[in-house]
Every structure is written in structure tokens, then in C-alpha cells.
Amino acid sequence: MTGMHAPTLLLVVVIISFAWALALASVGLPRKKDLILCALAMALHGVAYVCFAQTGKAPPFVPVVLGNTAILGSLVLLVEIFLDLRAVPARRWWWAPVVVLPLAFVFLQSPSHLALRVAMASAVFGGLCVWLGWLLCRPHPALPGRGRYIALTGVLLVLLIFVLRLHGALTEQHPALSFRDASFLQSFTIMAALVGMTLLVLGVLLMSEARLAKALVLSHTNYRLLVENASEGIVVAQSGRVQFANPMLLSWLGYTADDVLGQNLLQFVHEDDRAKVLESYNLRVQGLAQGLKYPLRVFTHDRGMRWFEISGTQFEWEGRPATLNFLTDIQDRVEMESQIRALAYHDSLTQLPNRVLMRDRLKQALASHKRVPRYGALMFLDLDHFKPVNDAHGHAAGDLVLIQVAQRLMRCVRVADTVARFGGDEFVVMLSDLHEDRPTSLAQARGVADKVLRSLSEPYHLTLPQDDGSVRTVTHECGVSIGLVLFHSETGCEDRLLQRADSAMYRAKDAGRHTIVLGDPEPGDTACA
Numbered sequence: 001m002t003g004m005h006a007p008t009l010l011l012v013v014v015i016i017s018f019a020w021a022l023a024l025a026s027v028g029l030p031r032k033k034d035l036i037l038c039a040l041a042m043a044l045h046g047v048a049y050v051c052f053a054q055t056g057k058a059p060p061f062v063p064v065v066l067g068n069t070a071i072l073g074s075l076v077l078l079v080e081i082f083l084d085l086r087a088v089p090a091r092r093w094w095w096a097p098v099v100v101l102p103l104a105f106v107f108l109q110s111p112s113h114l115a116l117r118v119a120m121a122s123a124v125f126g127g128l129c130v131w132l133g134w135l136l137c138r139p140h141p142a143l144p145g146r147g148r149y150i151a152l153t154g155v156l157l158v159l160l161i162f163v164l165r166l167h168g169a170l171t172e173q174h175p176a177l178s179f180r181d182a183s184f185l186q187s188f189t190i191m192a193a194l195v196g197m198t199l200l201v202l203g204v205l206l207m208s209e210a211r212l213a214k215a216l217v218l219s220h221t222n223y224r225l226l227v228e229n230a231s232e233g234i235v236v237a238q239s240g241r242v243q244f245a246n247p248m249l250l251s252w253l254g255y256t257a258d259d260v261l262g263q264n265l266l267q268f269v270h271e272d273d274r275a276k277v278l279e280s281y282n283l284r285v286q287g288l289a290q291g292l293k294y295p296l297r298v299f300t301h302d303r304g305m306r307w308f309e310i311s312g313t314q315f316e317w318e319g320r321p322a323t324l325n326f327l328t329d330i331q332d333r334v335e336m337e338s339q340i341r342a343l344a345y346h347d348s349l350t351q352l353p354n355r356v357l358m359r360d361r362l363k364q365a366l367a368s369h370k371r372v373p374r375y376g377a378l379m380f381l382d383l384d385h386f387k388p389v390n391d392a393h394g395h396a397a398g399d400l401v402l403i404q405v406a407q408r409l410m411r412c413v414r415v416a417d418t419v420a421r422f423g424g425d426e427f428v429v430m431l432s433d434l435h436e437d438r439p440t441s442l443a444q445a446r447g448v449a450d451k452v453l454r455s456l457s458e459p460y461h462l463t464l465p466q467d468d469g470s471v472r473t474v475t476h477e478c479g480v481s482i483g484l485v486l487f488h489s490e491t492g493c494e495d496r497l498l499q500r501a502d503s504a505m506y507r508a509k510d511a512g513r514h515t516i517v518l519g520d521p522e523p524g525d526t527a528c529a
Contacts, residue, residue, distance in 0.1 A: 017046030151203025254301030479514030
């Protein structure tokens with residue numbers, strides 16, 4: 001029985017092999033290693049048949065060696081694909097047959113060795129096919145779906161070819177030894193090899209697709225878990241209506257999913273914030289508000305109105321434009337900021353802490369000293385002869401004196417200490433964490449008080465602007481009266497401490513000013529010792 005025209009058949013195999021190689025490469029590049037290796041395998045398969053087609057044209061032995069080497073390389077690449085999918089590290093010895101077999105052919109060039117060469121090649125090729133079949137027969141997560149069985153069918157078909165060739169070589173019947181032979185058996189061998197390789201490639205493609213589908217399902221599952229367990233509120237809005245809300249947001253709002261889904265987003269927003277929300281939504285849908293973040297007020301079911309901070313991005317939901325929005329509950333932060341603004345913790349002229357902040361810091365210091373038993377000190381200061389500078393040069397000059405006093409006080413104390421202005425020309429200095437021993441702590445506090453006394457007694461050089469645009473420099477001298485008290489470790493006596501320091505300061509005034517008076521502890525007052 002005659003077969004197909006051999007050159008035509010070889011050309012068909014070459015064209016189909018390279019077409020598969022190009023298709024696989026275009027799909028696999030740049031990251032799908034299995035498809036890239038499969039493309040190389042099909043390219044080598046095509047190269048092999050290009051070489052076989054040169055039989056009788058080139059030196060007789062060269063096409064055979066090159067063609068068999070290409071076939072061998074193609075099979076090794078397929079083995080490497082499935083080993084790599086099983087996470088088996090690459091080994092160099094896998095490629096040993098690609099080197100050893102061609103070298104053996106070189107030493108077996110004699111026509112009398114033809115059967116031996118065919119037997120060797122068929123045995124090596126068949127062994128690789130058995131390895132491939134064994135890899136495909138064993139279930140593995142990286143080899144999912146029907147693709148594994150299609151690839152296994154292809155491997156068995158190719159294995160059948162090599163078994164027939166090995167049988168022919170061993171029985172000296174030598175079937176299909178010449179690729180220019182137009183016999184039916186030769187045609188069957190070539191077509192079976194092409195069909196087997198095609199089934200292998202198709203199986204690899206189907207397995208790749210199945211892995212991708214599985215990865216997408218897993219990714220979707222993980223994404224869902226992340227969204228549902230996120231610590232932020234997440235809401236998807238489409239056409240101004242809520243399409244999805246995660247459990248965290250629902251718990252914050254106090255609603256169920258049925259209460260929220262499909263509802264107009266704006267109905268949960270404070271009326272004063274709705275215009276801003278609508279504007280930002282329209283911008284986000286157009287992709288023009290990336291990174292936009294702002295606060296808004298939201299009505300909850302059982303906790304009244306609460307402040308949230310919202311950010312988001314453009315998003316596609318079921319094939320249509322939408323926005324993916326992230327909400328953070330900032331109610332506590334807003335309340336804290338409101339408290340801070342209400343307290344007005346700093347003096348606007350000197351930027352020093354005011355009475356409220358000083359009292360808070362004193363409270364913290366007393367609590368800290370309870371944990372770590374150390375003394376602290378409180379100095380109440382009132383400037384001597386401050387009024388004359390206001391009378392002589394105006395309040396602007398007095399303000400300059402107060403600013404310089406604040407600066408000098410800050411230079412006299414440590415960073416951990418606190419200097420505050422209580423109003424007018426009254427200042428308070430708190431020294432914390434002095435010493436565990438009272439006499440030592442008193443000596444330290446007295447040293448700082450002496451330093452303050454000297455610093456504030458130095459002349460104040462004031463540069464005053466005049467109505468005609470010129471400046472005038474005046475000098476003013478004033479002293480300071482200081483009341484000094486120590487404190488220890490008990491909370492709740494902040495006001496008593498300040499009163500005692502204030503009383504000690506007035507005694508300093510009565511004693512002739514520009515001096516330091518130590519306040520005595522009240523009977524039984526161990527904290528304010």
C-alpha cells in the first residue's frame with residue numbers, strides 16, 4: 001500500500017509544527033513558562049523534520065543526527081514542562097541524552113550499524129515517552145482537567161511509533177527507516193507523530209487554561225475574604241446606588257445588607273455633604289478623582305450621625321462603570337480634634353501652653369511620678385515693674401517683653417519641662433522627674449529658679465516701629481518674683497499646687513520682689529510635699 005508524497009507530508013508537518021510554536025509563544029510570552037517551553041518543543045519538532053527533508057541532499061549522515069537531536073530535545077523540553085509543573089527542580093542530567101545520543105551516532109556511522117542506531121534512538125525516545133506518561137498518569141493540582149488525558153493520549157501515540165520502530169530494528173525488518181520512503185507505514189509514522197505532538201500541545205494548553213480558571217476562582221475567593229474581613233468599610237456604588245457593602249460597613253451603620261443594597265447612596269449621607277459626595281462620585285466614575293479623600297457625615301441606624309473618611313477609585317461592576325469606596329470611622333478623631341480646638345491649648349502671643357494645657361501636663365506628671373517615685377517642681381512667676389513699659393511705650397512694647405520672657409524661660413529649662421503663660425505677665429514653669437530625694441530635688445529646682453531669676457533680670461532691648469516707618473530701640477529692665485513648690489506622686493492636687501505656688505509668689509512680692517520664695521506644704525499634704 002502506497003503512502004502520501006513524502007516531501008509534501010514533511011512540508012505539512014513542518015508548517016503545522018512552526019504554526020503551533022508561534023501560537024504558543026504569542027500566548028505564553030512573557031510569563032507562562034509551560035507554554036513557552038511547549039513552543040520551543042514544537043519548534044524543535046519542526047526543525048527535526050526540516051533536517052529529515054534534507055536526506056539525500058546534504059551529507060547523508062548530518063540530517064539524521066541533527067533531526068534526531070532536535071526530536072530528542074523536543075521530548076526533553078516536554079518532560080521539563082511537567083516536572084516544573086510538579087515543582088521538581090531542574091536537573092542538568094535531563095539533557096544528557098541530547099548530548100550522548102548524537103555522539104553515539106557519530107561513532108556508529110557505518111550502514112551496518114543502521115539497525116543499532118534505530119534501536120538506540122527508539123529506546124531513548126520511548127523511555128522519555130514512558131517518563132512523560134508516568135508524569136501525566138499521576139494526579140497533581142498543576143495538571144487539572146481533561147487536558148491531562150488528552151496529553152497522555154498524545155504521549156501514548158508517540159510511544160507507539162517508537163515501539164514499532166524499536167521492534168522493527170530488533171527483528172531486522174527496519175520499517176520506515178528512510179524519510180523519503182513513500183510507503184504507507186512511513187506516512188502513518190510521520191502523521192502519527194504529528195497527531196501525537198498536537199494532542200500533547202492541546203493538552204498543555206487545556207491544562208494551562210484550567211489552572212488559570214482555578215487561579216481566578218481562588219483569587220476571587222481570597223478577594224472576597226479580604227473584603228468581607230477588612231477592617232475598613234467597603235461599598236460599591238453604581239449609578240448612585242449601593243451594589244455591595246462589606247460586613248464591617250454594615251456593622252458600623254447598624255443595617256443589614258437588605259436594608260442597604262439597591263438604595264440611593266445619598267440617603268445615608270448628611271444633607272450638607274451630599275453635593276460633595278455626588279461631585280466626587282461623578283469624578284471617580286470618570287477616573288478623575290484618584291487619591292481624593294475627604295470627611296463626611298453618615299446617618300447610622302442606632303448611633304446617630306457619625307463622621308467617616310471616604311476614599312475610592314474607578315471600578316467595573318458586572319461590566320458597567322462603578323466606584324469602589326473605602327470608609328474609615330473617624331468619629332473619635334473628630335471628637336478629639338474638636339476638644340483640642342475648644343480647649344485652645346496655647347497662648348496666641350507667646351505660643352506657650354496656656355493654663356489648661358499646663359494643668360493637664362501637671363496631672364500627667366503627678367501620675368508619672370506615682371509610677372516612678374520622683375519629685376517635680378512648680379514655679380509661679382510674676383514680672384516686677386512690667387507695667388511701666390506698657391505705660392511708657394505702649395502695649396506693643398509690653399508684648400515684645402512677654403515674647404522675650406517666653407524665649408528666655410525656654411532656654412533655662414529642659415525639653416521635657418513645661419513653660420506656660422497664664423495671662424498678663426504671669427508665667428508658670430513645671431520641672432518634672434527631678435530626683436527621688438527631696439533635698440536633692442529642691443536643690444535642682446532652686447538652681448533652675450536662680451537661673452531664671454538672672455536671665456529675666458537682664459535688660460530687654462525692644463525694637464519698636466514708628467508711624468513714619470522708622471524704628472526705635474528702647475531698653476527696659478524688670479525683675480521677677482518666683483514662688484517655688486515641690487510635688488511628688490499623688491493625682492488630684494493640681495489646683496492646690498498652683499495655689500501654693502501662687503501664694504509663694506505673692507510672698508516674694510511682699511518680701512521686696514526679685515526673689516524666690518519656697519512654698520511650705522500644707523499639713524498632711526504628702527503629694528504636694
